Amino acid sequence: MIFKKNWKKDWAVCANELSKLYPVDWTQKRLHALDRLDLYVRRGEVFGLLGPNGSGKSTTLKLILGLLNPSSGSVQVFGAEAGTLEARRRIGFLPENAYFPAFLSGREVLRYYGRLVDLAQRKLWKRVEELLELVELTAAAARPLKTYSKGMLQRIGLAQALLNDPDLLLLDEPTAGVDPIGARQIRDLILGLRARGKTVIFSSHLLEQVQEVADRVAILHRGTVIQEGTLEDLLSVREQTQFTVSGLAPVARERLEEWLRGEGAEVLEVTHPRERLEELFIKAVEKRR
Amino acid sequence: MGNSLRHIYAIATNTFTEAIRQRVLYVLVVFCLVMLGGSSFCTQFDFRGDDFKFMKDLAYAGISVIGLLVALLGAALLIPAELERRTIYMVLCKPVRRFEFIAGKYFGLVALLTLFVVLMAGIFFLALWGHESALTGDILAASKGRPTELQAQMIAEYRAAAYDPALVQALVLLWAKLCLVTVISVFLSTLASSTVFIVCCTLLVYLIGHLQSVAREFWLEGTVAAAWYTRAFLAALALTAPDFQTFNLIDEIIAGNAVLWSNTLPVLGYAVGYAVVALALAALVFEEREL
Ligand SMILES: Nc1ncnc2c1ncn2[C@@H]1O[C@H](COP(=O)(O)OP(=O)(O)OP(=O)(O)O)[C@@H](O)[C@H]1O
Ligand SMILES: [Mg+2]
16 A cells, blocks of 8 residues: 555545445344445545435444454554554544433533543533533523524534534534524534544535535445545546626626637626525524524 | 543442332331331230240341342342433433443442341341340349349340340341342443343242252262253252352341351352352443444
């Protein structure tokens, strides 16, 4: 591998020929969830894992954490074998459909997990309040988690993933069940983390959101990467150009089109941009805050 | 090492808190009623001084049954539920070793069990005190505060029966026995993921544990000609099940026979040793388990 020489410096996660077979029943039948998957994630990069349901996104994340053992192949996290304490110390994880001890309050659950990531008491209490503030749950912090809504649980999940100020954040569908404003906050949070040099790997089905934050994406299908690269490379259509103009009179528009044709360009589409529903929603709700 | 202890402590307190918040302590109301009923039953029927034996039997049975429920269900409900609802991911994705999880769960349950036993013991002692003061109060009232020699002797006997210091030994032994049951159900819940299965198997081991010495005798002495598989089965039992018969000291204490701490301590030592080995095995099994 070309990477091997330098991976300690550059790579947050290296997965080599990673396979995972799940036992399905008592017979010898196995389910091939991952099939010799190669995945390299640079330090300081926001990496999106895409793919249809059952393509192995969650499985990949669990293998990076060492919650599952690979059937073959290996994963390294910052040069340490996945699953070792050394690796887990630097990771924050938000599982999909996160569940929490239902009888604890939001604050208690964060304090509990904070003790597991070895924060000293005083620092921990301060950190918990900061995180509650960050995910906007300070007001609900004293209520038991069984009274939380889905999105609130997701926010608590996010807060607990940040307790140890991780160098690598693994988010499995972080915006599932979160309202558009919350999703935007999560996006800003991810970008903020990237600005601080942290690495983020997340899976999502909301491609638009992925597009907004990810530096690179990999598309998984049946346990293998079928496409991978920077968004720049994958998406830009270099031979086309788009303008968005305001105050253009119809006459001027016709002249412009004519001029463009004269320059040898072909006008493919002239439309009025519609406001995106997401923006409409955010504007409407934010007015009432 | 310090980290491990902190993790175990955090997980144990969490387990304990969660159980308490689920209002398990209401079960104690049942125990209170049983003790009250037992005490008034004694007053209505004359047990000729065996009142306290009766009450001790009753309390022992009550603490055993309720403690057994806590020990059996605690692990069997909590650990599979953590796996099923995947709250365990939140713990094991942190720098927490798996044995810390197992030990934390176990000690949380032991703390719960301890609270139960202490509270039930408190209720039991209150009931004994109430009954004793009722009996001696009757005698004193009848004698108008100047008991005859015989009456004084009766009072002394009542008090000796009610406030037998060996009862503390009996309770400690009972507590140790319940902790052993807990370790078995913790061990089994690292293997299996069905609550019913875990409860049934633990009960089975519990029952077999009372026959353990019989099994061991057969196996060691080989006096009975048996097929190899019977012998292998007996050997397996003799080697793995805890010997609950060593706890028969409790019956001795309740019967009023003298039992010294020097008799009790080896039994406690045995329980600790067994629990340590079983926990270590549970941790080994759990280490390999796919979540
Ligand atoms: N514990 C398990 N036992 C057996 N099979 C499993 C288990 N977990 C996942 N699988 C299978 O492995 C494959 C990959 O699952 P995975 O959860 O990684 O998919 P995913 O990409 O996260 O899907 P989704 O978008 O629905 O979350 C699926 O076919 C799934 O059925
Ligand atoms: Mg998934």
